[in-house]
Amino acid sequence: MATVVSHQLIGSIASHSPSNSKHSLFPTDSFNVPIKFRQNRFKLEATASQTPVLDPLLSPSKTTTLSKKKSNEASLILIRHGESLWNEKNLFTGCVDVPLTEKGVAEAIQAGKRISTIPVDLIFTSSLIRAQMTAMLAMTQHRCKKVPIILHDESEKAQTWSHVFSEETRKQSIPVVAAWQLNERMYGELQGLNKEETAERYGTQQVHEWRRSYHIPPPKGESLEMCAERAVAYFEDNIQPELALGNNVLIAAHGNSLRSIIMYLDKLTSQEVTSLELSTGLPLLYIFKDRKFMRRGSPVGPTEAGVYAYTKRLAQYRQKLDETLN
Numbered sequence: 001m002a003t004v005v006s007h008q009l010i011g012s013i014a015s016h017s018p019s020n021s022k023h024s025l026f027p028t029d030s031f032n033v034p035i036k037f038r039q040n041r042f043k044l045e046a047t048a049s050q051t052p053v054l055d056p057l058l059s060p061s062k063t064t065t066l067s068k069k070k071s072n073e074a075s076l077i078l079i080r081h082g083e084s085l086w087n088e089k090n091l092f093t094g095c096v097d098v099p100l101t102e103k104g105v106a107e108a109i110q111a112g113k114r115i116s117t118i119p120v121d122l123i124f125t126s127s128l129i130r131a132q133m134t135a136m137l138a139m140t141q142h143r144c145k146k147v148p149i150i151l152h153d154e155s156e157k158a159q160t161w162s163h164v165f166s167e168e169t170r171k172q173s174i175p176v177v178a179a180w181q182l183n184e185r186m187y188g189e190l191q192g193l194n195k196e197e198t199a200e201r202y203g204t205q206q207v208h209e210w211r212r213s214y215h216i217p218p219p220k221g222e223s224l225e226m227c228a229e230r231a232v233a234y235f236e237d238n239i240q241p242e243l244a245l246g247n248n249v250l251i252a253a254h255g256n257s258l259r260s261i262i263m264y265l266d267k268l269t270s271q272e273v274t275s276l277e278l279s280t281g282l283p284l285l286y287i288f289k290d291r292k293f294m295r296r297g298s299p300v301g302p303t304e305a306g307v308y309a310y311t312k313r314l315a316q317y318r319q320k321l322d323e324t325l326n
């Protein structure tokens with residue numbers, strides 16, 4: 001499959017101001033978890049202005065609060081999951097919950113190396129195992145050495161039983177929020193069918209429209225437009241407010257849920273998005289600053305600063321990692 005991105009996108013730094021969100025920002029706690037996701041769990045009383053922000057680089061004993069000054073800048077990393085067992089077999093997968101292949105595991109680890117010096121405070125994945133494996137494997141490579149922990153809010157008991165009782169341990173953790181809204185588009189009656197055989201049966205043009213058009217859904221499945229309705233809404237309601245608070249976010253999701261989010265971030269038209277292709281396991285970096293998203297391409301690795309423009313904040317973060325870990 002082609003590497004990321006259509007000709008319209010290469011070399012351009014697309015940006016836009018998101019429309020005024022009707023949703024208020026919600027505060028985070030010292031675990032940096034949006035209160036929204038765990039309000040029953042910790043019974044927090046903080047407000048956004050009081051929220052302590054922990055320096056991710058300081059050891060627990062040196063941890064300090066930087067509460068007063070919020071950053072107006074945050075990193076956003078998008079990763080499509082690594083190769084799955086059905087990608088390998090060339091089957092339409094959609095919402096079928098298929099794990100990674102060995103190659104997919106390697107891709108996720110490689111993606112982790114590429115983002116290993118970019119700060120991550122909060123992780124969002126879909127509810128599907130291939131995205132969750134990708135996020136977890138990628139984070140094994142991160143130089144902050146924090147532990148990603150999936151938040152379970154499916155029941156009060158699940159919340160209570162997964163409570164962490166050490167503040168110090170929480171500080172060394174990164175919350176992971178799994179959301180079905182970030183799942184792959186539901187591929188309807190194509191799920192489980194071979195892509196090549198389907199093209200032979202229904203015609204290349206028809207199958208291309210099902211796979212890449214914005215408006216046309218596959219039989220009994222979701223069009224990209226329908227997928228965008230839930231994925232972009234989730235992004236606006238739950239992820240963008242975190243970025244606005246200065247929290248750095250990693251999203252591990254899927255070809256089409258991420259295409260719909262990139263369409264939103266880069267303000268692509270429904271025509272332009274048809275030529276947007278995402279490779280498995282390839283991280284994409286955006287900077288959210290002054291209410292705008294700026295595409296920064298795909299980080300190649302911790303030592304290749306010239307490949308994409310580090311912002312001052314990212315450069316400082318990387319320098320601190322060097323000082324702390326070397």
Ligand SMILES: O=C(O)[C@H](O)COP(=O)(O)O
Nearest residue numbers: 091092093094184211255
């Ligand atoms: O669901 C699938 O089959 C793939 O993850 C994405 O498929 P596509 O490239 O056909 O959209």
